Structures are given as C-alpha cells and as structure tokens.
Amino acid sequence: MAGDGRSKEHMVMFMPDGKAVAVTGGTTILEAARLAGIELDAVCGGEGKCGRCRVRPEGPVKGGESPLLNDEERKAGVVLACLAVVEGDLSVDILPRSRIGRHQILTKSVEDVPRPLSPWVRKEFYQLPPATIWDNVGDLERLCRALGRSQLPMPLEALRELSDELRSGSWKVTVTLSTVDSSDEITRVEPGETTSQLLGIAVDIGTTTVVVDLVDLLKGEVLGTASDYNRQITRGEDVIARMMHGEEGGAQELTNLVRETINGLIGRLLAGESKRRGREVLPTDIVAVSVAGNTVMTHFFAGLPTRHMRLEPYVPVAHRPGFFKAAELGLKTNSSARVLLFPSRAGYVGGDVVADVLASGMFRSDKLSMLIDVGTNGEIVLGKKDWLVSCACSAGPAFEGGEVSSGMRAMDGAIDRIRINDDLSTSYHVIGDLPASGICGSGLIDLVAEMYCKGVIDRKARIQNLHSNRVRATDAGFEYVVEKREKLGAGATGDLVITDADVQNLLRTKAAIYGACSTLLKKMGENLENVSSIVIAGGFGYHLDVGRAIWIGMFPDVPLEKYRFIGNGSLGGSRMALLSEKRRNEMLDIFNSMTYLELSVDNDFYAEFSSSLFIPHTDIGRFPSAPPERVCKEGPN
C-alpha cells in the first residue's frame, strides 16, 4: 500500500529558491510552484497563451513546448511551466522574468481633507449606573439611555459581546458609533476610556496590486502603508482573464484571494503598529473601512458575479452595491466595521476612477481638466465643476509587462528609462541598479520614442532593415536588440529584444489612449487649448517621461507644465472618503454627475484610434513638439 502511494509522488525542487514540493504525476510545473508557495507570472491564467511562466526543468517532463519560445530558449531546455507536466523527480530553474517579485508599488498619495475631520465613526465615553435589581433594564437599553437615545441598532456580532464588555469595564465604557445612511448604529463597546484611539483603513484594490493604509481617524495621519500583489494574479493578469476564471467555477476562489490579500496587509499593518506602540493593536480596533477599486475587483471583493460585465453590453450587477459590514465581506477588522465601497460609473470606469477624480479635485475647478489613469486598462475623465464625462479603453497590459516579449512590471531588474545611442547601442537605468531582466512600461515608451528618433522604426512603427548588429531578421520579422545577453542578469537565456510584434502592440495601446482622449474632447466640443491641466493618476505615471509619451503620440501635446501627477489617486480618494463627510458627499456627486461614454460602439473613437496608429499621429500638426520625421530618417552613424 505504502509503496503504491509513494510511486505516484514526485519531488519537484525549485531553484534558486531551494523550495521542494511533493506532487502526483500529471501535475503541471505551474501548479507545483503554487503548491511550493512560489508565484510564477501567468498573465493568461495558466493557459499557455502569454508565454511568461518560463522555467528550465531538469528531469522527466512531458510537454511545455510553445511557439512563444525562441530557438535559443528551446535549445537551453526552457519550457512553459503551465504546459509542462511533472513525470518524475525534477529540479526546476525559474527564469527571473517568470517570477512575480517585489516591485515598486505606489503608496504615495495626496492629502486634501477639510478639518475638523469627519469620519463616519466616532467614540464617546460613558460611565453607566451599574445594573441592580431595582434597575435591571437590558444592557443595550441601559447604554441607549446613557446616550440619550430611545433606541440604537447594534449588529448581532457586537451585541453578543456587549454584556461582557460593560461588566469587564465596571460600567465605564467607550462606545464607537457609526453614522450610515444618516442613521446611527453602535459598532463597538470597549471597556474603559479609549477615546484617544480611532483606527480605520483605506484600501485600493488594483488588478495587479493592493495597497492598504492604516489611518488614525482622529489625527488624519497615515500610521502605515502596506502593499502586495493581488493574490488573484496567478489566476490571470487582466480583468478579462480573471472574469473568465470566475465563470469557469473560480469565482469564490477569486473572492477569497482578494480578501486574503487585504487581510494579509491588515495583519502586517497591525503587527507594525503594535511594535511601534509597544502594545497589541487588534483587528477589532479597526472600525471603519473605505475601499476603492475597479468595477471588476469591487465585484470579486463583494462576491458578486461578473459574467454580464465581461460580454457586451458589459453590465455590472451594481454601480453602488452598498455600505456593508466587514463580516459580510470577510475582512479581518472589527466585524461590525462599516465598509464603504466606492461606487463605479460603469463596468470599465470603476470606483478607482471616482476616487482618482475625488483625489484630483478637478470637479471643483471652473477650468477644464483631463484625467488619465493608465493601468491594465486606460480610463480618461474630462470635465470641470459643471460636468464630467468618462470613458475607458482596453489599453491592454502592454505597459505592465504583458503582450510584450521583454516586458515586465516596474520592479527590481526592470529598465525604466532608456536612450538609444547613435551606434544603436543603449544607455538605460534599471530599477534596483541590477543587471536588466526586462523593460517596464515607462522604459517601453522611452524605447519606442528613441527607436523612432533614431530611425529604427518608421511612422507606422515598423522596424527598419538597418545595417546594424542591433537589428536582425527573424522568421517573424525584424527585432531590435536592446541589450546583449552577456550584459543581462544571470538567468537570461538570450539577448533582450523588442520585436516588430511588440512595437505593434505598444502602438495599438498608445493609439487607444490618445484616441480616447481626443474622442472625449470632440464629443464635448472642446479644444485641447482649453484644457488647463492633465492629471496623470496611477502607478504608471510615477516613472513616466511625459515628454516621450507625447513624442510617440500617446498623451496630448500640451505644455509639460500642464501635466500633474497625483500618484495612487484611488488610494488617496479612498483615504479622503474615510476621513471626511464632505469628501464622501463629493464622491457621490462625482458618481451621480459623471456620464459615461461607451467607446466600443463609438464610430468617432474608431476613427480617432485609426488615425493614431502612426507615430506620433496621422495628423502631425497635433503634435508640434514631437521630433520631425526627417530627424528620424538620418539613421545610425
């Protein structure tokens, strides 16, 4: 018996981690890695489509071949982990780019909260007359009497603790009250006087990353920030892949994964705060939660189905699901803490964009502003005090490392700034000052701009057949060598290149963004000159060289001083709503007043998109500051 069972188990050792896991035959290397606690990049959700989970196994493996691998990789024995099936004891080298590592996640955000602060929770201290046989009214009613209220609702979870809390504090208690939809409820009763501590969290749920702020609701200070990858990421990189995974029976798993991500971050923040204070700060001390995320993430977080959002006509279950209790959403905070979910305007203009607009303040200005949030998708908002209009374009994950062979996230080892020298060699900066492993979004924009300036690509973004060892022909067309293998990190299996197909993907992405911007302006009868500021929100803007983004025709050509960066506006807006009633009312005003333009059925958008499939644009006159074409024709020296 024992022999039979063991014959089906194989040991898989992952290098350089040195982590081993026992699996049954038939398990893929990707699954084995998950079991070993190693997060491999699987943009496509493990379907062999993205080609990112490259590993080099030694030992008996079946399958794993893919046209996404090049000859060099094939020779080196590289396979896709999601397609490679374990057939015996293995040692597996993980190639650096395949790994989801620590990367630079934005935690910076603007602060702009009116004083005095007005979170929806407050604390009040009371000394109650003890219960006696002559005054043996119920504990809840005794408390309400002290508060001068005939009745106050209290969630069952909190009510269960009430009697013990009253007595353990000898009838001296601090009451946490929440005001939800204009009515009060008792969130918590603590023994003793604790009015000097009132904690909440602000959450930004991104498709890729989740960031949580622990906030002192009395002082309006951020006590700590923690961020991590959204644990859903191994189930698909973008919202489409996630929704498909959800429809294939993985919905509950995705809900659990995003909640686990948030709970993990809460745990880290509480541990840090406990250490700082020298006494334990508990989950139950967190009595208010504000959450901003895109519509798909908000749905997964709330456990709502996403099926009808994925397919035309892209309908969410609810734009404004409600003001739920933490326990209903599986959050490890005080179970009665109220959770504000930012309302979404549309399936692809989510609560994160409402939070961006809130953080930007653009809705308060008499002058016209445009907000651009480029993440896995691109969302654009145009407007001012009187009106706001929004749209979304499926920018695709090109700028986040997907759909580009050498692309990677903005993390250690990523080229984030690059220049092409006259001899077509490159000078670049790598995050963490390491040997390069790939190129992140800002690096790719730099690269396309440089390739255009140096004549490596033409106005249609086709790589030119130049006489240089930096440009070479392959079966699939030309490719440009960004860096030679010998200068790359230890795990490199070949040169770092950008292919014709990569550049075309980047071209479509930039065309979608610019096309969306110009469509909004056109629809509203506005000119670019009237736009007083362009707000760049999201992690993407952090490393970005806006000048180069203008050169390639991705962002509108306005003076650089009109560009403004608000960083993680989703988190900033979430934090504002946590702290201020005025900001919460503004959040609702933005939600109610912002209209949504569906680009997928808009002919103007298709015209604008097509015109943008050039560098910088069919109509060069729109980009006066872009380098003239003749410069590009000079070619290499």
Added chain:
Amino acid sequence: MAGDGRSKEHMVMFMPDGKAVAVTGGTTILEAARLAGIELDAVCGGEGKCGRCRVRPEGPVKGGESPLLNDEERKAGVVLACLAVVEGDLSVDILPRSRIGRHQILTKSVEDVPRPLSPWVRKEFYQLPPATIWDNVGDLERLCRALGRSQLPMPLEALRELSDELRSGSWKVTVTLSTVDSSDEITRVEPGETTSQLLGIAVDIGTTTVVVDLVDLLKGEVLGTASDYNRQITRGEDVIARMMHGEEGGAQELTNLVRETINGLIGRLLAGESKRRGREVLPTDIVAVSVAGNTVMTHFFAGLPTRHMRLEPYVPVAHRPGFFKAAELGLKTNSSARVLLFPSRAGYVGGDVVADVLASGMFRSDKLSMLIDVGTNGEIVLGKKDWLVSCACSAGPAFEGGEVSSGMRAMDGAIDRIRINDDLSTSYHVIGDLPASGICGSGLIDLVAEMYCKGVIDRKARIQNLHSNRVRATDAGFEYVVEKREKLGAGATGDLVITDADVQNLLRTKAAIYGACSTLLKKMGENLENVSSIVIAGGFGYHLDVGRAIWIGMFPDVPLEKYRFIGNGSLGGSRMALLSEKRRNEMLDIFNSMTYLELSVDNDFYAEFSSSLFIPHTDIGRFPSAPPERVCKEGPN
C-alpha cells in the same frame, strides 16, 4: 486492532422502538438514547435531579439508582437513564412517561387584524428595458430606475442573484420590497409575474414547544400550522436549566437546536403547501418572519448570551435586539427576509407576553383587565388603555409535568379532568382515551380541588391520615392513590399516586400565581371588582377548569363570565405583527408603556405569597365561591 476497538463498543437496543445504537463503555443510557434518536424526558438536563428518565435495562449497567425511585420501581429494575452507565450489550425498556411524545400543542389563536393588510413586505411587477450597449447601466440601478428610486439597498445575498433573475425572466420581474425602520430595501427579485403569492411565517418559540404558522400575507390566511417540541428540551426543561447548560459551553448548541426546530417546522409547512398547490413552494418564497418568545428563548435564538439574565439582577442583553436578516439568524427562509423579534419587557416578561397583550387587545380598553399566562413560568399583566404593569413569578414546571411525581405534559395518556368519588375512587378523562399514564396541569388542579373538597387534604394542603385504601403512609409521608396499577397503561410500574410533596409543590405554584395577581392589584391601588376581564393565555388555559382553579385559590375569584381565553396569544400576536403595521406600532406602544415590577425583591409579594399558601387562602373572604371548609371535613363515606 479490530478486536481491541470492538471490545469497547456495546449495542444498546431500545424497546419497544426496536432502535439499536453502538456506544463505547461509559456512555449513559440517556446519551445512548439521544444517539439512537429517541427523546427521553430530562427535565433537569440529565443531572439525576428530576427523576423523569426512567428506564428498565436488561444487561450490564452500572449506577442508575436514585432516591427518586420508589421501592416498587427498584424491585422492577427501573433506573434513571442519565445516571446509568452502559457496561455491555443491553436491551432497554423505556417507560411511557419517560418519553417525550407527541402532545397537544396549541395552534389556535385569535385573529384581529385591520384591513387592508399591511405586512412590511410587498411585491411589485416591472418590465425593464433590456440592457443594451447604449444603455448598459448596472442591474441594480436599472431596477431602481424602473422603481423611480435613485437608490435602494439590497442585501448582498439577494444582490448576488439579481443579474441571473433579471435575465431568466427576460427583464420581466417581480420585486419584493421590505420596509424596515421607515426605509425600503429590496428583499428579492423573481423572474416573471408572481405578485399573487406573498408568504411569511409567524413563530412562537416556547420553552417547551415551538409553533410556526405559514401565512398568506395577501389574504391574511394561515395556510398551515406546524408545531413540535423545542429540541432544546433534552438539555433541560425550564429556562434556568437551559441557561446553565448554555453557560457550561452549550450556548451554541442551544442556539442551533432552537433554529433547527424552527427550520424543521418550516420544512414541514413548505412540504404540505407544495403538496396542496401541486408545485414546489420554496424556502426562498418566505420573505417575512415574525418571532415571539420569552426573553431567554429570544436570546438563544439570536445567539445572545444569557448569563446575566439567570442571576440577580437578571439583566438581558437587549430588550429589543433588532430587525435582523433571516441569514443572520440561521433561518431556512429567504436569506434576505427580515425577522421581527418581539421586544421583551424584562428577563422574565418576554416578547411572548408583549404578543399576548397585543393579541388580547386589553391595551385598547377603557376598562381594567388582567392577563395571566401560565406556562413554565407565570406572567401577569394588569392594565388598560392608559397603563400596563407586568410581573413574573417562577411558577415552576409543576403544571407542565415537572416536580410532580405523576405529572406529565398535556399529551396522549394524560389525565386532564378528574373527579374524586365519595369512596375516594376517581373518575377521570384521559387525552386520547387511553389508559392513564400520568396527570397533566389541568388534571392536577382538578385533583387538588377535589382532594380538598373530599377532605383528603386540609387547608394547608397536607394529606390526611384517612381510613381508606386510597390514602397510605410512606417513608416520605402520605400519598393518595389516583389510580391502581392494574387500570393503568402497560408500562406502569406501580399505582398512580400523588404525594404530600407533590401537593406542596402545587400549592407553592398556585400561591405564586395568585400572589402575583394580588400584588399587582395592590401596587396599582386597584380592587378586584374593577377588573372587567381576566384573560388566560397559553396552552395551559386550554384544558383548564377555571372554577376549580378559583376553588384552590390560584385564580382570582371573579364571576366566570369575566374569564376569557385567547389560547396561544404569543403566536396570535406574532401573526398580527406580521400582517399589520398598526399592530406593529401597538406592539411597540405596549413595549414602551408597560412597566415591570420585580417581584423577587418585593415585600408585598412575599406577604401575598405566604397568605396564599392555604386552600384557598388565609383570607377565605377573598374566595366566596370556594367550597366552605365544613364540606371538606365530611371525609369519605
């Protein structure tokens, strides 16, 4: 190995059921019976105190002896199941009185609901414009738009189903709306037009029995009534025993048991209604729930701790816990159905009494009324339109079969009416027209009255040493033979007797009730002549001969036509609140206006109680219609 394990297991066969169960050595027979699905009576919670779980085992048993068993029983090999430990394979005869059987549970109740009906739920039919790419607003917002509302909250559970319900009905839907605390919420969305069906349930949670009505909320008709023992009963007969069990770690179990009882009844009602209609009626069709119960039962049902209610100063967690969702309370109805919990006035004047008062209508009258509910405890309410005052007395379970050796519930085999003939033999009626197994509450009142009239007991309720084979001396004092063994049911182990101790228990119970009634009158400065009606609520009143209850000095001596019986007022009140907003407001008025008098620290009560420890009373003038003492002295012929 196999041999070792088996040697610890013993088969226990229960007769006459023929049910067998395998248990390990050391298990008590009571535990074995529970495992076999047989409910034995265990008033004390299985602690050897009540002496009701009598069984006759054959085979190796250790322990089980008790001073509560008489000589005859000992000779016959009878033991207490809770004290008898299984030591080998056994056959166990269950004595009939030890079994919790089907008994007569009240389902009748008054109807007095103003029309048109106004439950807090209503249905509305809508045909929504289908979602298109030009109108792809969220499903919840589409629905709200059709309803002409900017926003309506919807519980997460219902929201999760919304998108599928809208589409499966081709955008023709019936919406169930609940109005809770003056604001609307969406409880359910069903495909198609179903406005002709709107179902709710009214629940009465008694310490002993639970009754559920399935109610048509459109017609105000009771579609079915189901009742059962409260499954908590095997964990102790009265609320004190239950609370102790809860404090010893059994709280969650007690919560589960009462919820299971209700859910079992809901299942039976739905099965019956499905059969009647010829199509399935589902739990999710039940969209409103009204629950009345005493304070302890309400706490267990809601999962609230009862510790501070058991001990002085007897403080409940909350008198008015809230208007929860069915899912929070573990009910197998529509998970978003709102559950109205009747508010309790005090630890021992619960929502059942508020419901009684509501059902009685006494709060609307200009004339003074008194309400008496005698169950495991006794509750008395005195008042009229302008004021209501309530109190509770621990009547003890004497009238429900506890604390009296021959007592049993009002079920098949119970003597419910009895007369003593001149030769001290008896004539009686047995429920179900079976041989007698014991005597229920109404029979005991008859019996005490008859014993007094025939001189078997004196004014102090001491059994007299009469020269009759019906009265005999035992070590513990005298006992009166109600019926000889040969005329009893097959399982009888001896004569059916009532002992001196039994009569003293009954005397204390009747004294507590009358003492409470007269204390309330005294406190309010009222005379009995001003009481225009006395309302008897609860199952106890159903079989009762009020005349005899007056004779023994239990109920006030007013003309019989002033007595009024409302049956199960707790269920009736619960049903009224389910159907009528006016009644719900009245429920709150009763709750708010009714004061509570704590008798346990009231000297007047102790004086009144002591004066009542005679038959009928120390002050015979209070009971002019009671038979004169000289009649009683005549003795047997």
